Amino acid sequence: MEPSPLELPSDTVQRIAAELRCHPTDEQVALRLDEEDTLKHFRECFYIPKMQDLPPIDLSLVNKEENSIYFLGNSLGLQPKLVKTFLEEELDKWAKMGAYGHDVGKRPWIVGDEIIVGLMKDIVGAKEKEIALMNALTVNLHLLLLSFFKPTPKRHKILLEAKAFPSDHYAIESQLQLHGLNVERSMRMIKPREGEEILRMEDILEVIEKEGDSIAVILFSGLHFYTGQLFDMPAITKAGQAKGCFVGFDLAHAVGNVELHLHDWGVDFACWCSYKYLNAGAGGLAGAFVHEKHDHTIKPTLVGWFGHELSTRFKMDNKLQLIPGVSGFRISNPPILLVCSLHASLEIFRQATIKALRKKSILLTGYLEYMIKLYFNKDIGGTKKPIVNIITPSNIEDRGCQLTLTFSIPKKNVFEELEKRGVVCDKREPNGIRVAPVPLYNSFHDVYKFINLLSSVIDSVETKK
Ligand SMILES: Cc1ncc(COP(=O)(O)O)c(C=O)c1O
Numbered sequence: 001m002e003p004s005p006l007e008l009p010s011d012t013v014q015r016i017a018a019e020l021r022c023h024p025t026d027e028q029v030a031l032r033l034d035e036e037d038t039l040k041h042f043r044e045c046f047y048i049p050k051m052q053d054l055p056p057i058d059l060s061l062v063n064k065e066e067n068s069i070y071f072l073g074n075s076l077g078l079q080p081k082l083v084k085t086f087l088e089e090e091l092d093k094w095a096k097m098g099a100y101g102h103d104v105g106k107r108p109w110i111v112g113d114e115i116i117v118g119l120m121k122d123i124v125g126a127k128e129k130e131i132a133l134m135n136a137l138t139v140n141l142h143l144l145l146l147s148f149f150k151p152t153p154k155r156h157k158i159l160l161e162a163k164a165f166p167s168d169h170y171a172i173e174s175q176l177q178l179h180g181l182n183v184e185r186s187m188r189m190i191k192p193r194e195g196e197e198i199l200r201m202e203d204i205l206e207v208i209e210k211e212g213d214s215i216a217v218i219l220f221s222g223l224h225f226y227t228g229q230l231f232d233m234p235a236i237t238k239a240g241q242a243k244g245c246f247v248g249f250d251l252a253h254a255v256g257n258v259e260l261h262l263h264d265w266g267v268d269f270a271c272w273c274s275y276k277y278l279n280a281g282a283g284g285l286a287g288a289f290v291h292e293k294h295d296h297t298i299k300p301t302l303v304g305w306f307g308h309e310l311s312t313r314f315k316m317d318n319k320l321q322l323i324p325g326v327s328g329f330r331i332s333n334p335p336i337l338l339v340c341s342l343h344a345s346l347e348i349f350r351q352a353t354i355k356a357l358r359k360k361s362i363l364l365t366g367y368l369e370y371m372i373k374l375y376f377n378k379d380i381g382g383t384k385k386p387i388v389n390i391i392t393p394s395n396i397e398d399r400g401c402q403l404t405l406t407f408s409i410p411k412k413n414v415f416e417e418l419e420k421r422g423v424v425c426d427k428r429e430p431n432g433i434r435v436a437p438v439p440l441y442n443s444f445h446d447v448y449k450f451i452n453l454l455s456s457v458i459d460s461v462e463t464k465k
Helices: 009-020 027-035 040-045 082-102 109-124 137-148 166-178 201-214 233-242 336-352 354-375 411-420 444-464
Strands: 131-133 157-161 187-190 215-221 246-250 269-272 287-290 388-390 403-407 426-428 432-435
Touching: 009 027, 009 354, 027 354, 027 444, 040 336, 082 109, 082 336, 109 131, 109 287, 109 336, 137 166, 137 215, 137 246, 137 269, 137 287, 157 166, 157 201, 166 187, 166 215, 187 201, 201 215, 201 233, 215 233, 233 246, 336 354, 354 388, 354 403, 354 444, 403 411, 411 426, 411 432, 411 444
Parallel strands: 157 187, 157 215, 215 246, 246 269
Antiparallel strands: 131 287, 269 287, 388 403, 403 432, 426 432
């Protein structure tokens, strides 16, 4: 039977269990969910690390030939098999024709980034001309802030989350210092309420309403790296702009994970990396967005020759013809080997579509949440069983695929035991373990196996006490 469009993940799991006449925790449920998954074949497009190749593995606990349970796509996405093919195409071209490769072939190097930028449109919800693929994330953040952050004595603050990713924190701190501003006065950080992990939208909106007149730029993450909270980007944008602020987002954990509509939301600027959900490999080519409404008003502060119109770029007359919009922010010629790996991944996204991926992701993460709550629920009173708490919001609209877990037993022990058994996830200070089932290459059976491993890990940590 087809699920109704409004069916919650927990309802789907229970419905399937009822159809199969088994308990929701039964392996058959996971297998049925995989069977019904129309995106399951995309797993074959990736190399899934084998147990035996993971450095922390304990071979006495696993079958070394088996695939690991890779739940770390929120940190580094897996390698698409197509990457090698695409890299070889450009390496061959380089070997065979040297500099002629700049102008010919599937990806003429001088326009390598432009060849693939159209594949990013649907992923971030922007027009092609509003996107540039260049540099790394923090570099792009700096370049964007150099243009959007023009403090005045009255409007001098940058608003951000108190626990923003360190690189964003340092970028903002150093931008304020660049303008000779007092960091304490101008770096306005919003904290969750006492005893809470998640920022409440009403608190964010209240700060914008109260202090908006003194805020020049609001820079939030789209999805928080630690808690997994997905912020209401359209609401933050609307509220900030109503107060005259520019609103930008670091989309490192949102891009390729949730649906984005940067153009329609009217976001002023955004930047992202490509090595997490976009699977382009460590240090991959990053992205930047500037809304087209700024095409003729916001200019790059630092300029290089790739910001010059292509038609006259090679006249070498030193008369800058700046490309309007974000393309004018490009400084150097594109790194073609990085273009190749990103191209390979974006090609898979084109086939899968972000809409369908998000739909699967909601069910996949919902299944994980359901199972965690069922196995490690707080309410199983009196048993003194260790508790696993999920700090990521439970509401589907307020999260992506990642869940951040905390434990009533030491997280370090849980993490090490999971690693020994071939679960690839990570621990983050102060006390979370982040797990991210990724719809492109994770299965419902991965989630099932993870839950069983987590159960035996918790038992083993308990008995060692
Ligand atoms: C939210 C966020 N912002 C910024 C960065 C830094 O990215 P980069 O090293 O590519 O500049 C990361 C890296 O993981 C991140 O997660």
